[in-house]
Amino acid sequence: MEIMFPGLDADAHRRIAAVIRYPIQVDPGEHLVRSGDRFHDLYSVHDGVFKAYVDDANGREHVWGFNVQGELMGLHAITTGHYQANFVALEPSRVAAIPYSQLFTLFDQIPPLFDFLMRAASGRLGILERLSGDHAAQVRMAAFLVSLPRRFQPLAHAPDTFRLPMSRRDVANYLRLVPETVSRMFSRFVRDGLIRVDGQDVTLLKLARLEEIGKPLGEL
Amino acid sequence: MEIMFPGLDADAHRRIAAVIRYPIQVDPGEHLVRSGDRFHDLYSVHDGVFKAYVDDANGREHVWGFNVQGELMGLHAITTGHYQANFVALEPSRVAAIPYSQLFTLFDQIPPLFDFLMRAASGRLGILERLSGDHAAQVRMAAFLVSLPRRFQPLAHAPDTFRLPMSRRDVANYLRLVPETVSRMFSRFVRDGLIRVDGQDVTLLKLARLEEIGKPLGEL
DNA sequence: CGATTGGTTGACTCCAGTCAAGTGCGGTGG
């Protein structure tokens, strides 16, 4: 459980446990939330992977992000009262549902909780401000790849080797590219000896060089 | 004062007034915050206009946003402890500095304050998720223009006529375009009878049509 | 007045998108 709210101690986790619903199991391909659903809960991912996405007018999918262990989903829905995106599991996953209206009652008992929530929102803001800039395809790809070691630890089966839990199409829709371009970037990075690719498995061979390329975008 | 924290009542404003520093006057062209400065305060704009921007590696400016009356600045800095952007005034402006560390102490006295802050962060998240999508130049321009009536009310000198407080270059850097493209879009919209332009003054002639064009992006 | 600055317009380029064909892997069933 500790791992669900990084930075909060065991006592805080115990107190939070009293108000959340956990575990909620979600199978791959199953939706936790549909766009337009009424907002009641924030969700914290315990394990597995989720994809947040919207379908735009011309039928294309905009992937808002991927969420793994310890990350919060649903912050964007507070203002409007409705989720604006779909959350679908890409792996067998477990989440905790945190009733937003009950968070207030915990502030007295858990002083760092407010800061935890603001940090979660704040961190995402920083990422989005940068991701919304215009960056070359290879910059986007490189920044995405270097973010994997930090976030997708549970999917690593060797240092710097990860199984991508999402399709090329999902990656493309997250980075605002088309699958063909993602494919070309993979090919280019392989040709240049920066990565090794074997189906869903990706190995980062020259992390420093990738960081260099992805620098304009920073951490995703 | 009420107008600084939209949604909070007079009593809440009085209590907040006890912890904030106000007014802080900022002249046009003067910086309130520099990128890298240590984060202590959130800023609420009382009047005037601010531009938040960063300079990227190749010397180009990324405008993160424009902030007017009642809007909060600095939320992105909570996680890192440092502001990641510069805040510069475009008009004679006044802001309030809100010490982040003291906000906690107000939650008991002002129950809706937490929700107010989360909504501010949440609303911005929604905008950014959408703005980070890939949209045609004319979609970006149209969405930007239709957002003016709602946000830049104080700069209107007739219904649907506004003085843009920022340069074409600033608009371009906000919408991830180049000034030439912004110029071309203005020209096209004028040719199509959607807007009238006179220097910094813009009149929206066919709001419905502009909303239609900007729909994929939604509200900015 | 000239010099500077912000904005507009036109000609050209280039990167990523589009369209289409080809490849390879996993699953199914004969």
Add this chain to the structure above:
DNA sequence: CCACCGCACTTGACTGGAGTCAACCAATCG
């Protein structure tokens, strides 16, 4: 066991929309 199918991915040829470069214009300011 293998032939077939479907789907995800890859690769190549072409296109188009926004960026680049450059010239021009208008307003402002010494």
